Amino acid sequence: xxxxxxxxxxxxxxxxxxxxGKGHTIALGxxxxxxxxxxxxxxxxxxxxxxxxxxxxxxxxxxxxxxAPAAIESARALGNTEGKIIIxxxxxxxxxxxxxxxxxxxAILANTATRDVVKCxxxxxxxxxxxxxxxxxxxxxxxxxxxxxxxKVARQLxxxxxxxxxxxxxxxxxxxxxxxxxxxWINLAMFQGMGRNIAFKLMKR
Numbered sequence: 001x002x003x004x005x006x007x008x009x010x011x012x013x014x015x016x017x018x019x020x021g022k023g024h025t026i027a028l029g030x031x032x033x034x035x036x037x038x039x040x041x042x043x044x045x046x047x048x049x050x051x052x053x054x055x056x057x058x059x060x061x062x063x064x065x066x067x068a069p070a071a072i073e074s075a076r077a078l079g080n081t082e083g084k085i086i087i088x089x090x091x092x093x094x095x096x097x098x099x100x101x102x103x104x105x106x107a108i109l110a111n112t113a114t115r116d117v118v119k120c121x122x123x124x125x126x127x128x129x130x131x132x133x134x135x136x137x138x139x140x141x142x143x144x145x146x147x148x149x150x151x152k153v154a155r156q157l158x159x160x161x162x163x164x165x166x167x168x169x170x171x172x173x174x175x176x177x178x179x180x181x182x183x184x185w186i187n188l189a190m191f192q193g194m195g196r197n198i199a200f201k202l203m204k205r
Contacts, residue, residue, distance in 0.1 A: 001157075004029050004055035006074055007065030008038030010126035011089055015063060018129065018161040020046035029055030029062075029078075053079035061153055063121070064108065065089040071098040075111040082113045085150045087157070089121040091182045105145070105175040118145035119178045120154040120166065124185055125196045129161060132199070138164035139199035142181065144174035167202060 003019060005012045006029040016026045016038075029052035030036040041047050056062055056078045066074040068090045078086075090104040091097075098107035105119045120143035121129065132139045141158040143151055143166055151168060158166035169178060188194045 001025070001061060001153075002027065002059040003157075004059035004062045005065065006052060006055070006062060006078070007067075007089075008036055008041065009065065011121065011129060012063065012065040013038045013041055014126045014130040015065070015089075015121060015157075015161060016041050016047055017044055019157065020044050022160040024157075024160070027055035027059055029053075031077075052077050056081065056084065059084070061085045061087065061157070063087045063089060064104075065121075068092045068097040068104050069099075071101075071104040071107040072111050075108045078112060080113065084114050085116045085118070085147070085153050086112060086114060087121065087150070087154055088117060088119045091122050091179045091186075093179075093183060093186060103175045103179050105172070105178075109172075116147040116150040118143050118147055118150035118154045119175050120144075120158065121161075122178060123182045124199055125189060127196050128199050132162040132164075134199060134201075137201065138162055140164055140201050141166040142169050142178065142200075143167070144169040144171065144178045146171045164201065 001024045004027045008028050020026050026047040028049040030049050088105045101107040123142050141163040143154045155166040189196050
């Protein structure tokens with residue numbers, strides 16, 4: 001699968017490595033080809049860098065993992081997104097998000113042509129995306145959105161990244177819930193001092 005990653009920090013970098021390791025072709029969409037965060041990723045087979053709109057046009061799937069306040073600007077900078085699947089890995093945290101929107105995914109939908117947008121890879125830390133294994137068990141990922149096609153792709157990419165399962169939280173009306181879920185992890189890991197090596201797994205009996 002050809003995947004464009006916009007936002008080459010911790011989250012984008014971790015997923016780029018995991019997906020490239022599974023045989024996907026990764027295009028890092030960057031504004032400055034000479035100087036960008038995550039340049040070391042280019043040493044990984046299957047990962048290359050190119051201007052943002054070129055990365056998007058060459059890919060079927062786009063991961064947005066930029067800072068949440070830049071969600072509108074980042075969405076508009078993608079260029080033509082018709083027929084593309086966009087995965088939103090961003091979170092509005094403590095009021096820091098796209099102006100005029102309660103969550104980043106609604107901002108993406110309002111500023112791109114595609115309706116195939118899914119929120120996923122936002123509910124845990126980048127360290128858990130880099131290594132989702134805890135002992136003998138892999139942790140879980142979660143997603144939300146109206147697009148069945150986008151969720152099908154997000155689930156497969158979650159499994160390819162090493163997560164045990166990717167659970168469907170519902171439609172577009174669950175975007176806010178997904179960001180609240182993310183804040184649960186942030187609260188426990190950062191504010192309650194439990195550290196980043198914590199994760200969620202759905203248990204059944």
